[in-house]
Amino acid sequence: MESKVSEGGLNVTLTIRLLMHGKKGETVKKMREESGARINISEGNCPERIVTITGPTDAIFKAFAMIAYKFEEDITNSMSNSTATSKPPVTLRLVVPASQCGSLIGKGGSKIKEIRESTGAQVQVAGDMLPNSTERAVTISGTPDAIIQCVKQICVVMLESPPKGATIPYRPKPASTPVIFAGGQAYTIQGQYAIPHPDLTKLHQLAMQQTPFTPLGQTTPAFPGLDASPPASTHELTIPNDLIGCIIGRQGTKINEIRQMSGAQIKIASATEGSSERQITITGTPANISLAQYLINASSPDPDPLGRNTFPA
Structure with missing residues (x-):
């Protein structure tokens, strides 16, 4: 992609991730056209969205300028209806691989202090990683x-210190997706609605049935909990350390x-020195094991950490 060399001679393609609330489809379309950057917004009914901005650094700076001014405009508009007298600052949340945060903070906080002083912006690096990821806000x-000046300086640091190792990207999850079992059905809560979940229902029914089959030669139904329940078996999995x-x-x-559930x-076995994986042993009926595997899969940021989809979507 051809583009003018931006300030500081940077003209490298870079990806910056940003956390935002709500949908701003039309605004994003306009920003794409005017900045020349590729801008994508994560899907899903989450209160938070990940906005990914990719392009030459000058296109990224242009996109950030448009975002910052749009946010300021929103603040000004909201203040016209409120009694507040002091105008709150524009606030953006970047999502940065944790392995790059050390360079951004600098030795004894020297780099972040320099960025604060030279740009006049407040910069805070979260101490904890975002849930199920190796990224920080x-x-x-x-x-x-x-x-805008602050983003330029952060881009320089990110280009000089690329991420080390694999990054597990942060994926916002719906505010809460509790699973409810009612009348033999499993439901996940999305917004104000309970959505039937066929995979979990199927597994839950199996796991809860103590007598999924009648042994040969037995004419009367077995009582739950008697010998008719399938024998317990054991299943072992290996999970990468960074997902455990x-x-x-x-x-x-x-x-x-x-x-x-x-x-x-x-x-879960203890970590072994020199090994990048941990052993998980699951014991129960085949249905218990299937449901446990399904839930382990569902709780991981990797869509298929076990290397096998228990239930294809």
Whole structure:
């Protein structure tokens, strides 16, 4: 893609990810046309969207200038209906691979301090990674001009210090997608609606049935919990170390939820020195194991961490 050399002689294709709320389809279309950058917005009914801006650095700066001024315009419009007297700053949230955040902060915070002082923008790098990812949020706030200067400096740092290792991108999830089991059906909550979930329903029904088949020669239905229940079996999986945190969850909440929902026993082996994978042992009926595998798959940022889709979408 041909383009003029931008300030500082940068003319490299770069991708910047940004977190935004809501849909701004028309605005994005206009920004694409006027900036020359490729701008994509993540799909899904999430309150947060990831906006990916790709192109030569000058096209990226142009797109950011348009975003910053659009945000300021929105703030001005919202203030005309409010009693507030002081105008809040424009705030943008970038999503940056954690492996690049060290260079952005600099030794003893020297780089981030220099960026704050030279641009007049406030810059904060989140201490924790965004859920199920190896990316962190970098919040920039200030006047549109300060934000544009700040983004330019961040781009320079990102170009000088490329990400190390594989990056697991942050994918916003719906605000909450609890699963409800009612009347033998599984539903996921989306907005104000309960949406039937056939895969989970099928698995849940299997897992909850203590007597999925009648043993040969037995004419009367077996009572739940008697010998008719299928024998427990064991299944082993290997999961990459960088995904294990998403499956365990904060203080083990996720794995406990999977144990409870699937009815399976799940053991995660300790990390072995020099190994990039962890062993997970699932014990239960075939249906318990299937449901546990399905839920492990669903809780991972990788759409198929087990290398096999239990249920194709």
